[in-house]
Amino acid sequence: xxxxxxxxQSVRDLNQALHDQAIECTERxxxxxxxxxxxxxxxxxxxxxxxxxxxPTGYYCAGMNKKAHVTIHGNxxxxxxxxxxSGTVRxxxxxxxxxxxxxxxxxxxxxxxxxxxxxxxxxxVDIVVKGNVxxxxxxxxxxxxxxxxxxxxxxxxxxxxxxxxxVKGEVKSLGADCIQKDMREEHIEELTELLxxxxxxxxxxxxxxxxxxxxxxxxxxxxxxxx
Amino acid sequence: MSEDIKVKDGLRESATFDRNTMxxxxxxxxxxxxxxxxxxxxxxxxxxxxxxxxGASMSRYPLEGYREKCNTSVTxxxxxxxxxxxxxxxxxxxxxxxxxxxxxxxxxxxxxxxLMGTSTTTGDxxxxxxxxxxxxxxVYQYLPSRYGMNPDxxxxxxxxxxxxxxxxxxxxxxxLLGQKITDRVAKMRTLPMGVDQRxxxxxxxxxxxxxxxxxxxxxxxxxxxxxxxxxKVGATRTYYDVKLAVKAGAxxxxxxxxxxxxxxxxxVFIEHVGIPTLAAIPQAVRALQEMGMHRKVQLxxxxxxxxxxxxxxxxxxxxxxxxxxTAALIALGCNHPMYDEEFKKIGSAAGFYDDYHExxxxxxxxxxxxxxxxxxxxxxxxxxxxxxxxxxxxxAQTLARAxxxxxxxxxxxxxxxxxxxxxxxxxxxxxxxxxxxxxxxx
Numbered sequence: 001x002x003x004x005x006x007x008x009q010s011v012r013d014l015n016q017a018l019h020d021q022a023i024e025c026t027e028r029x030x031x032x033x034x035x036x037x038x039x040x041x042x043x044x045x046x047x048x049x050x051x052x053x054x055x056p057t058g059y060y061c062a063g064m065n066k067k068a069h070v071t072i073h074g075n076x077x078x079x080x081x082x083x084x085x086s087g088t089v090r091x092x093x094x095x096x097x098x099x100x101x102x103x104x105x106x107x108x109x110x111x112x113x114x115x116x117x118x119x120x121x122x123x124x125v126d127i128v129v130k131g132n133v134x135x136x137x138x139x140x141x142x143x144x145x146x147x148x149x150x151x152x153x154x155x156x157x158x159x160x161x162x163x164x165x166x167v168k169g170e171v172k173s174l175g176a177d178c179i180q181k182d183m184r185e186e187h188i189e190e191l192t193e194l195l196x197x198x199x200x201x202x203x204x205x206x207x208x209x210x211x212x213x214x215x216x217x218x219x220x221x222x223x224x225x226x227x
Numbered sequence: 228m229s230e231d232i233k234v235k236d237g238l239r240e241s242a243t244f245d246r247n248t249m250x251x252x253x254x255x256x257x258x259x260x261x262x263x264x265x266x267x268x269x270x271x272x273x274x275x276x277x278x279x280x281x282g283a284s285m286s287r288y289p290l291e292g293y294r295e296k297c298n299t300s301v302t303x304x305x306x307x308x309x310x311x312x313x314x315x316x317x318x319x320x321x322x323x324x325x326x327x328x329x330x331x332x333x334x335x336x337x338x339x340x341x342l343m344g345t346s347t348t349t350g351d352x353x354x355x356x357x358x359x360x361x362x363x364x365x366v367y368q369y370l371p372s373r374y375g376m377n378p379d380x381x382x383x384x385x386x387x388x389x390x391x392x393x394x395x396x397x398x399x400x401x402x403l404l405g406q407k408i409t410d411r412v413a414k415m416r417t418l419p420m421g422v423d424q425r426x427x428x429x430x431x432x433x434x435x436x437x438x439x440x441x442x443x444x445x446x447x448x449x450x451x452x453x454x455x456x457x458x459k460v461g462a463t464r465t466y467y468d469v470k471l472a473v474k475a476g477a478x479x480x481x482x483x484x485x486x487x488x489x490x491x492x493x494x495v496f497i498e499h500v501g502i503p504t505l506a507a508i509p510q511a512v513r514a515l516q517e518m519g520m521h522r523k524v525q526l527x528x529x530x531x532x533x534x535x536x537x538x539x540x541x542x543x544x545x546x547x548x549x550x551x552x553t554a555a556l557i558a559l560g561c562n563h564p565m566y567d568e569e570f571k572k573i574g575s576a577a578g579f580y581d582d583y584h585e586x587x588x589x590x591x592x593x594x595x596x597x598x599x600x601x602x603x604x605x606x607x608x609x610x611x612x613x614x615x616x617x618x619x620x621x622x623a624q625t626l627a628r629a630x631x632x633x634x635x636x637x638x639x640x641x642x643x644x645x646x647x648x649x650x651x652x653x654x655x656x657x658x659x660x661x662x663x664x665x666x667x668x669x
Binding site for chain 1: 258259260372373376377378381404405416417418419421422423425427431432433438441442444445448449450451452
């Protein structure tokens with residue numbers, strides 16, 4: 001295992017060392033000590049390596065991740081795993097707003113709560129939140145799935161495209177064009193698989209499913225009040 | 228209404244409710260929807276035609292037009308990037324999306340730009356292999372929608388342009404209507420075919436200049452600080468926006484005036500939001516000068532650039548380079564009279580066509596229709612664009628030499644005068660024949 005202490009080396013040094021693994025992988029196990037909330041830690045990774053960050057991180061930790069498995073042993077700042085393409089990112093604590101924003105693939109697990117706009121404009125990532133999510137989560141969600149084991153704030157799934165949303169607790173309000181849908185067998189299967197991948201022990205039948213009503217897919221004058 | 232009719236019949240058209248206004252009121256009453264269109268502002272605005280150069284005579288020494296060199300190259304991104312971009316000419320191609328434009332059009336833009344040693348720019352919708360393959364220098368736009376955004380393409384780019392807005396619609400997002408969403412466009416944007424694709428008006432994961440500074444650091448980290456990062460803003464509060472962009476860490480700032488084009492947005496947006504390009508440049512330059520960053524953070528200006536005189540005037544006002552969009556499309560064949568009959572069939576006319584969002588462009592440029600697309604040969608289109616870029620450069624050099632300058636970037640406001648009080652005030656140069664600058668005295 002390679003250990004980098006961020007009080008002794010810079011985030012630039014760390015990221016360059018991790019990026020170099022994409023060219024020639026010399027170490028699969030990485031440990032990052034004393035991150036102290038610094039921004040842009042372990043972003044742009046492109047190798048099947050594991051990175052354990054022992055403490056809280058600032059903005060955009062694991063941004064645009066590909067292939068790598070990143071674990072944050074603490075809270076994560078804004079935009080954790082933004083635009084992730086593949087791999088996994090696990091936050092042991094809470095995540096600030098815009099977690100998993102625009103992410104195209106991979107799995108983001110937040111073991112605590114996620115703040116506003118979790119999964120905003122998500123494009124294929126799967127996100128599992130063990131706690132609650134804030135307002136405007138999954139705004140303009142295009143693809144993938146958002147699983148919320150707690151409650152969801154206002155305007156969940158506003159202007160939703162094709163993301164699947166599952167919520168176990170209360171939804172304060174649904175956003176424009178987001179509706180509750182039937183939980184059919186294929187959805188139970190999908191949710192079961194998501195929970196298993198995330199290592200979350202929840203009963204999939206206790207969840208409700210939400211999706212797009214697809215009424216805003218094409219501009220219609222009758223819908224102007226919703227725009 | 229012709230003057231003859233007015234004189235003969237004693238009819239008088241209202242300046243307030245002219246025929247265009249009446250037509251729009253009737254259209255609104257019939258449809259209940261605002262007008263969506265492409266192109267840029269069509270209203271008359273103070274523009275570069277309102278400025279003139281003071282060529283050399285007794286008090287200034289001109290350069291010989293055919294014998295003495297006038298440098299046109301410019302290096303962008305010298306502030307932080309390990310690999311700044313060197314352009315042979317100070318005219319770049321502005322961001323226009325694959326989706327709004329056909330793949331052939333994007334390829335033609337890349338070919339034309341490459342022939343002249345300059346850059347072209349992706350748009351909302353990601354980078355196509357055709358565009359990357361034919362563009363020797365390609366700027367990758369980082370937009371609020373993040374359609375097609377991925378780190379592999381990010382690392383293939385020669386520069387990254389973080390788009391906060393554009394001149395045609397500052398404060399507004401984009402819209403690509405379902406009729407242009409083919410299977411390929413849909414897949415690149417991760418959305419179903421035929422669905423209207425709305426692009427958000429602000430970025431999803433940052434909300435102000437302090438956040439933006441961190442976002443730029445992230446992009447630099449992902450690309451290992453190799454390439455320049457631009458920030459593009461639509462011209463509104465340009466002085467403040469430029470200062471904040473510098474503070475956020477931009478290598479290059481792109482200011483797009485309200486004459487800048489778009490593929491589709493509300494007409495009311497195009498005509499009533501933003502400020503003219505002419506008014507924006509001095510604001511941007513003043514902001515850079517006050518921060519001691521003029522020429523250190525490079526300034527690219529766009530919005531209504533048409534000829535070498537416009538290029539030279541932008542640079543005299545302090546820009547390092549200009550970007551063209553609408554003019555580049557016209558060079559490819561947009562609105563060409565050879566398609567006039569077909570324009571009429573879709574309710575338009577050559578020279579007036581602006582319904583880019585409908586995807587029926589007879590010239591094969593702003594369309595995804597496979598048959599229409601074939602009308603634009605990317606090799607031929609690229610050659611036309613290169614010719615046009617060459618003329619812009621030669622014209623700008625001609626004017627610079629006449630002002631005694633051996634580098635386009637040596638042109639300065641002192642070389643300019645204004646024809647109108649408005650343009651004098653906006654451009655901060657004297658009214659022609661006087662030493663009076665409005666607001667500054669004599």
